[in-house]
Amino acid sequence: MKRTLTAALTATTLLMTTAAVADEDVQKVQVAVDTAAIENLKGAVVWKNVALDLNAAIVERLGDQLDQDGARVMIDIDTVALANSLEEALNIADAKLAGDVNIFVPGMQNDEVYSLSVSAEQASAFYPEGTDSELVTVSSEVFYRAMIDGFADNVASRLN
Template sequence: MPDLTIKRNHDMLGKIVSTTLIGALMATAAFAESPTKVKDVDVSIDLTAITNPKAAAYWTTVSDDLEGAIVARVTDQIADDGVNISVDISELALSNSFQSAFDIEQSSLVGDVKITSETNNTKFEAFELSVSFDQASQFLPEGYDLAQVTSDSKEYYTAMIGAFADAVVKHLE
């Protein structure tokens, strides 16, 4: 008879452990966060504050292009109750990056990013984001010769916009 009692206790323990593990796995899945929903994206820049006329002309569409790049990365996360993303691009950084054409590795795209929510007070973040050309180089076309990149080239511009948009979206995760 003792062997039967031990077997019953062992079977009961196995059922308890199995039930507990299944419950824990289900709870983990239930609490897994879904991507942050986004309601609005707004990017601004005061082009008149850029002291270098060539830089001002070059970066003319940066706010629209960056806004479009961010939206393109969150299209499956758009919702009326989502967060608002606002970016204020640093005019000084743009002007300085454009002037340092001979030292492109030191160039950067800088902006103040604010993530707010009208419905969820835990969804609030404000930070300065700086993306260097080194970070942006992964957005250059495959096989592109880095020695050919200049701070006024289309490839440089597209890479900087892509890297900045990716960095903003990563903060939503």
């Protein structure tokens, strides 16, 4: 049975009208991941709320861009890539958080669809100051937060 975690947020502020995705107000952020694909893997405990945490991180970065008439952001996390990363926890360099991002903007031909992948190397930029990267594992909270922050920053930067 496929279980999907979905997180969504709707908020209202002033509407800024644009023809491009950049500087677009956002009505809803939705992140989906098939948790059944990862729930029994070693190290998956810290990843169990990935949909909720990623959603919250993106919404936090959007701040005053939230608007009931804005764009919809839908993200589908690639659970195969995530499961492979968790299974191969000994080789953190190969770990990645990947997914398809769909930004549906009101109006014609303004939508954006892209695949996003954040590698362990890219995520290391988000480690707290003083973190010994030799001690970080795929199942650690530090690594998890860094991957979430790296992914959220990229999505939010496309909308800012």
